[in-house]
Amino acid sequence: MNPFEAIREFEADGTTYKIADLTVLEEQGLCDLDDLPVSIRILLESVLRNVDGEDVTEDDVRGLAGWQPDVSDADIPFQPSRVVLQDLTGVPAVVDLAALRSSVERKDRDPTLVEPEVPIDLVIDHSVQVDYFGSEDAYDKNVELEYERNSERYRALKWAQNAFEDFSVVPPGTGIVHQVNLEYLGRVVHEREQDGENWLIPDTLVGTDSHTPMIGGIGVVGWGVGGIEAEAAMLGQPITMTLPEVVGVKLTGELPDGATATDLVLHVTERLRQVGVVDRFVEFYGPGVSELTVADRATISNMAPEQGSTISMFPVDEATLEYLELTGRDPDHIDVVQQYLDEQGLFGEQNPEYTEEVELDLGDIEPSLSGPSEPNQRIALGDMETQFRKLLADEVDDGDLDEKYEIEMPNGRTTEFGDGSIAVSAITSCTNTSNPSVMIAAGLLARNAVEAGIDVPPHVKTSLAPGSRVVTEYLEESDLLGDLEALGYHVVGYGCTTCIGNAGPLSDSVEDAIDEHDLWATSVLSGNRNFEARIHPKIRANYLASPPLVVAFGLAGRVDIDMEEDPLGYNPNGQPVYLADIWPDQEEIHEVMTASVHKEMFQEKYAAVTEGDENWNALEAPTGDVYEWDEESTYIRDPPFFQDFPIEKPGVDNVEDARSLMTLGDTVTTDHISPAGPFSTDVPAGEWLQEQGVEPHEFNTYGARRGNHEVMMRGTFANVRIENQMLDDVEGGYTIHHPTGEQTTVFEASQRYRDDGTPLVVMAGEEFGTGSSRDWAAKGTDLLGIRATIAASYERIYRDNLVGMGVLPLQFDEGDTWESLGLDGSEVFTIGGLDDGLEPMAELTVTAERSDGSTVEFPVTAQVGTPAGVRYVEHGGILHYVLRQLLTDS
Structure with a gap:
């Protein structure tokens, strides 16, 4: 159907495409496009293109085109262009699809009636655990254990890849779903064939992980849904949502020296929780946007669920196109992206009307952590010792809060452990490992610490879980991976690891000390979630921080430290070493990034992204349209x-x-x-x-x-x-x-x-x-x-x-x-x-x-x-x- 005569031909880069032209609605007096937030325009395109008189009607188009800052109670039937899954939610989604096929077969119908109607990408990233760490073979050993534990689940995913059309699986050991989505899967604009015709449509998606909005860093509308809702979207069911309010966050100024994108996102999270953005869209605009790299923007967008918003997105501008080029996207496709978005009025800085506007000066950002149990509990770095002491005083009835207990570690080294001691120090999570600036900052800080002669105490479980293999590549090229490894931050896997709760076991001596003395052990991680018992059941307080601060606290071995006044450690000559002595300056970080991060890295690492290693290729998957249920299985059962x-x-x-x-x-x-x-x-x-x-x-x-x-x-x-x-x-x-x-x-x-x-x-x-x-x-x-x-x-x-x-x-x-x-x-x-x-x-x-x-x-x-x-x-x-x-x- 084409009730508004908005479906028309458009030529881009020498090819003729069909598009749903938003400007037609403006010509017909249904809206003023300049007044509509970008995210609303992208939803409007979906509704306009999918009008069928049943699931999507002309009234739906009129209702969305008539969006006002004081929104009405209209409903939107939204159909995303793709669905993204990760394995912890993807396996039950596959189980449900398989169960639907079994149910259809029991009704003597063709089981292939159950068939996804949009492309699906599943990235296996949530299963690897940090059992081994601090050694060169930690990665190989963790991968071996991952396959021992999860082979039955992975075979089910390989079955789905073969049984369903447009179902792609990115095997283990590749990267974290949201970083893979940002660096590879995200298209900004799709060139897609439908019913024998070439179409251009905005890249939109839903994903079975709440951090799906990270893709908003490149201007793509996408948000997290439950597996149940995602499965319905796969099967062609529109996602019906109430017309959202849109909050505009105006960014001004620029980040001061010493402040990172992680510090910025912790401030944004704190501020937007105070504003209240649950069920609302958030768009960033203003002169400060141009001061942020796309990786910085994605860091902010990633934590939309912590902020409370459905999405947190940035405009597509010249920086976005440069990022697409850096990450190895085809130049012809990048040209099409710009031409299409220009045609639709979606490229570059926008100044629409918003339901509410918030202003944030980047110059006010200071180094921070968040904790002990919520991402919006921001703590200025200089207040960390005071805040933790107050927490202990509120939670611990008696005893000496400064008392430390000597324990012997499995390697024979002795260490002191008490309230506030760090049990886990982990560089992990798509929030930060997608951002070269903070990863290189962590590497430079590690290099400076090694040169200064200080080390991580033996009770700290260290780990590095890059979000993609590209991270390892540029850390190696910059000669910084060896410095991280010298402090125990060896690559343990390419997945969420500690951030999802797969920190793995603590040493028996640490666990015994925690249990015997009822200690408030802590963790510091570059993640996005720190809820109670998420990181490890025995760790009571968990703090989110930038990768360089993760290393800094790992060196200190405790969180009850004033980083501005107290030394991180002492060199072999007994001289104190302070954070200020080893913190890298912004110019050096930029120089290393420019010299070490190349387009060819992305092209090489993503060229065979779905092929997998020998472990993956050795898995024998079930075959056939209907899954063969094993009634004795303890992993996969017909629900x-x-x-x-x-x-x-x-x-x-x-x-x-x-x-x-x-x-x-x-x-x-x-x-x-x-x-x-x-x-x-x-x-x-x-x-x-x-x-x-x-x-x-x-x-x-x-x-x-x-x-x-x-x-x-x-x-x-x-x-x-x-x-x-x-x-x-x-x-x-x-x-x-x-x-x-x-x-x-x-x-x-x-x-x-x-x-x-x-x-x-x-x-x-x-x-x-x-x-x-x-x-x-x-x-x-x-x-x-x-x-x-x-x-x-x-x-x-x-x-x-x-x-x-x-x-x-x-x-x-x-x-x-x-x-x-x-x-x-x-x-x-x-x-x-x-x-x-x-x-x-x-x-x-x-x-x-x-x-x-x-x-x-x-x-x-x-x-x-x-x-x-x-x-x-x-x-x-x-x-x-x-x-x-x-x-x-x-």
Whole structure:
């Protein structure tokens, strides 16, 4: 369909293409393009191009074209041009697609009805762990262990690559998904053939990782969604979202000497959390943008979820084109990018209208860290010692906070370890390893430290996990890799490692000291997440910092240090060495970057990006259109979601006589709800694996087991640091089973409630579900029998994932909390107002009956914002809806 006569031919670089011309809408008086934020224009192009009269209508185009700073409640059916996955979320996505095919086959239909309709790229980067470190063979040994642990999962991914069209897998050992996306997969503009015609369309995407917005550093609109929503997008289902507000952040000035892009992003994160940008788009503009390299911009865009925004994007300008050239993109394609964006009015500096404007002077940025448990808890470098001391004073009841305990390390060296000692110092994460300036700064600082004669204490577990092989290449060319290795920062793998919770084991002597003396051990990492128990279950405080500061703190061996006044260490002559003595200057960093980072590096390293090494090529993958399930597998199992699948939708009814499974406080993250790291033998997941004959050393991690619902539902709400407010001073996945009053695990209680036919709810505070876009946080919630969650506010992705699983996310009225209402989790709950069906943002009533017969009645709003969301809840989930559509239409 072409109702606005906007689909027309356009010639670029000698080739004729079809485009959806935005200027036609302006000519017809539907909008003033200059007033529309760039991100809204890109969404508008998608809607305009995909008008079909059913999923996307003329009214959708008019509604989006009429965007105003004070936005209306219009809904947008957005269809991205591609989908990006990583392996921890990609494996369950593949399992779900395989399960859909199995379900279709059980209905005697052609299983290939389930076929992705947009290109999919899956990058395996979340599985490698830091078991080995500080040695030249650490990388090889970690890769060997990675394949031992994950071969079954990887075979399933190779099956998907062969079974589905346009499904590409980037094998292990290549890089981190967002850095690979930035340096290779991202196109800015696609040249794509559709129905025999050549098209130019903006590069847009969704990804099953919340840091997908990093691609906004090159002006691409993309954001993180749960695996459930991504799977629906793969199958051609539009992502329906409410018209977003757009916040403009005006950058002025330039970064002072000594301040890095990491310091800038920590300031931006702190500021935007204060502004409040949840569910909003963020665009950066102003004279300060030209002062930032594209790598700096991508560093900021990467942490959009920490800022709270859906996306954080920059304009496409000359610097973007130069970055595309540097990273080895084809020159002809770069020409097409500029010509197309010029034609659409999307190239260069823009000055649109915004819902809200924020100004940030780059000159005010100072060296900083963030911690101990949230990325927006920024601490000026000079305040670090004071802040940590205050934290200890608040958390530790008694004892000498300065006391250190002598421990002997496995290599025979002795060291002192106490509160504030650093157990892990890790250069990791796409946030920073995509940025040559901070990586080279870390290398130069390491070189200066080696020359000054200081070293990292033996209790510090050091690691370097580059985001792509290009990083290693330019560190080698600049002769800086050897200096990092001299301090123990050897390459341990090309993946997320410590930032995702794959820090690997600590030495027994360190763990024993932590346990024996109940110490507040710490970590410093160049990551983007530092939530409780994410980095390592025994590390209580985790701090985000730039790569050079990671090395500096690694040298100090502790976080309770005043970097401006105290020495990092002493040279062999007993002379103190200070941070100022070894900090590299900006001019030297720039000179090394210019001399060491070349286009040919990117071209060489990405030329065979999907081929893999001998380990990958030796894997024998299953074949056929339908996956061959192994009922004995402890990694990949046919999930229960689509078994015995009824064609009729179940609908929505009132929730009667429900019990509270957990009563939670503020900022309960998806790491709390669905942890990704290791687990012990005495939790339900570990007990189940042992029953299947799996030895504890073979447990792997929750993240690696995401293809197995038996493990994952037992791991839901099972983080060792989660605190159920129904219990006093108890951490971990425990609850009270009512009405017996017995304390048991969350999983055991849920099964007892299920046997009794008792539906469940979970109550929580502010920012429920903030964190990584983990589909299992919602899937596990559903499988435990939780019909609704009731919270003061939600993080967007978790809220949408709940809707995608048919679970109702309910929100207290402004000012209400479960505490203020006098609830404690022992009540019996009824959720009324659903008998006549569910409406978007429906106002419902919850009645809580106490054991003495008294009741509390309070209003809630169903956070189901669109008609599409209502359909998903009515069908029991988004994939349930898609499956019924496929079966009905075939």
